[in-house]
Amino acid sequence: MPIAQALSRRHALGWAGAAALGTAWPLAGAQTRLRATPAQTEGPYYPVREPKDADFDLLKNGSLAYAAGHPAWVEGVVTDLDGRPLKGASIEIWQCDETGHYDHPGDGGRVNPAFQGFGRLRLDAQGAFRFRTIQPAPYTGRTPHIHAKIKLGPRELLTTQLYVAGDPGNARDGIYSRLHPLDQAAVSAPFVRVADGLRARYGLVVAA
Numbered sequence: 168m169p170i171a172q173a174l175s176r177r178h179a180l181g182w183a184g185a186a187a188l189g190t191a192w193p194l195a196g197a198q199t200r201l202r203a204t205p206a207q208t209e210g211p212y213y214p215v216r217e218p219k220d221a222d223f224d225l226l227k228n229g230s231l232a233y234a235a236g237h238p239a240w241v242e243g244v245v246t247d248l249d250g251r252p253l254k255g256a257s258i259e260i261w262q263c264d265e266t267g268h269y270d271h272p273g274d275g276g277r278v279n280p281a282f283q284g285f286g287r288l289r290l291d292a293q294g295a296f297r298f299r300t301i302q303p304a305p306y307t308g309r310t311p312h313i314h315a316k317i318k319l320g321p322r323e324l325l326t327t328q329l330y331v332a333g334d335p336g337n338a339r340d341g342i343y344s345r346l347h348p349l350d351q352a353a354v355s356a357p358f359v360r361v362a363d364g365l366r367a368r369y370g371l372v373v374a375a
């Protein structure tokens with residue numbers, strides 16, 4: 168079994184429980200369904216064209232290596248409302264570099280060219296994903312966040328944002344603070360120290 172597959176299988180067990188914790192709600196039919204991850208604004212910096220390099224590793228853009236910021240694994244599992252892995256779907260993330268700039272013409276071309284800024288992955292059979300990037304950095308008016316979009320073929324199932332649990336800027340952020348507390352918890356994860364940097368895990372739930 169490939170290492171990535173073995174890892175995701177192991178992680179999926181833990182995440183299934185985490186996703187259900189505090190977010191499940193009973194339906195009239197006695198079947199327990201999960202609370203859908205809240206949609207949030209796409210913002211102005213979704214790529215205007217497909218980047219040349221759009222793989223899982225945002226710390227390498229083409230032949231350039233990005234050395235700023237705090238390297239982090241951003242990973243998780245995407246399920247439907249019944250907790251089944253959303254196989255065959257893809258997840259895209261995009262975020263600013265350590266100095267708060269996006270790879271987007273609307274952000275003045277100030278992004279560090281070594282930072283990939285955007286990545287896309289197909290979810291594996293367990294609905295898992297794993298990106299290599301930096302812990303998100305703040306920019307004027309926003310608490311640190313990573314934008315995320317989940318697609319099934321061309322269909323957009325969810326556009327949302329992911330946050331750093333416990334960041335002092337969250338409470339002051341206009342987009343974050345208007346979310347229901349359960350939704351804030353659903354899109355927040357601690358960035359914990361691991362052997363090769365930091366790691367954050369998110370459990371995302373979408374109506375397929």
Ligand SMILES: [Fe+2]
Nearest residue numbers: 210309312314
């Ligand atoms: Fe943003």
